[in-house]
Amino acid sequence: MQIPLIPIQLIDEQPTDRIGTKDLLWTGSDEQNRRYALKTVEPNNKLLPLTEWLCYHLCGAAGILTPEFSVVTRIDGTPAFGSRWETEARQFSPARISDAEFTTWIAQTKADISGMFALDVFMPNVDRHFANILFVDTGARLRALAFDWSRTLLFQPWPWPADCKSERSWNWLCTTGLQDVSTAENKLSRLREMTGEKILQILRAAPDFWRQDFDIDSAALWWDANKDLRIEQALRLLKP
């Protein structure tokens, strides 16, 4: 697991249009004109960047696709979580994409999407909906990238509430036969290989500013003691 040591300095920041985006407040660009979606420590969600940091790393460990990401230094010097803006990516919007066309995107990427639901159910993330997925044409095939764990809890409480967006989306996949439980199972089994020590390593690599209100040692202990049971429970929840 490679954890970048040097934060990327932003040279430009733009507030996002709050309409339609609940949790993304800023975007920023670095000296190479690479654009990032920023997650910052917010008064009502102090763990926002730390949660994104952990989930992106868990995705990397489990083979769940995400945009590239990095610690970025904002213009005011504070560290933020930066997820690279995928300029070529497509996103679902009912106003622009018909149900029929979107269904074909899902059908082509059902393994990727089921993989991301594996982590969502594990954490849990209550807000996985179909606009929270990026579709990228890699040439060989369409791939789906997960992003945005703003509404994700760090392990507790669990499970996701009934009828939350994640559950409704997963149920829709199961109803349409566009779920791939074996891929989800595979991703969870890769999470099982992660140790508490590795979780600690990831969390320690996050800037201090992000984890002032979080006990990373307890999180690592929880991981070692509970991940196996959580994986079993998660699988039961995913199976239609």
Place this chain on the structure above:
Amino acid sequence: MNKFFATYGVLSHYARPHRTEHVHIGLVVFMPDQSVRVHFGDDLKKLRALDPTTDIESVRSWETGLPRLLKGMDIEKATEFLKNFGQWGFSGSLGQFVFSSEEEYLTRVAHALRNLISPPEKSLRERLEVSRLHIDMKIVFQSKGWLGRDIKNHEIVERHPLGPMTSAEFALQNGRLHVIETLDLRTSNVSAKRLDTRSKALTLDMARHAAKETTRYAVLAGIDSPLLVDARNLLSGYCDQILQWENVPQMNELLSVLGKATGKPGLPIPY
């Protein structure tokens, strides 16, 4: 889940001995169970351009021939053998990929072929221009639970016979016969698409006589196609509704009509 490692190299064709001009044509993959698999690129046009005397079919026959020839050789020996195999050469250093299932193996091979063998794609736009509207519609009908084999059971059936030498791409019987034909104009092959359009017009015309009451739909994809206006003009004389794949209200309306006709409206996409 078990992880397997496959080692692979690139096969190249040299048109003339002792000359450096060559073209990469395929992959030789050494499997963890000591077997060998050979995969050629889908498009070997470059090979024909470099060496017009080459018979593509006989090249492809080595997909089965080479593994037989290499049977029993270890990787080192097989690599040496392939380096001077007639007009073919083999890469000096080998690559490796990890896979855990046959599906994943084929995906890795597809990526390797695309990166190492296929000619570079010119643009994203051209890559998207693949005629697959029929497949897309089928995926949609399947996901809604509408596709079946029994037209009398309010199921959408594929290739429903309408008359001599004519069948509907998709048909649904619900009192009236609904016939759906697709025309994918997202292609650069204009002349083939002209023929295709005429053939769809004939099918839709035949559909009119296939039942007392019919509703005939033509679904067109390729909003930027230079053929779109002509195709619409021709098909409008033979069908009741022309729907554009890229038009959200039109396609949602079609799915709504079909949902009612099948009696299975399905869940809306949660958003």
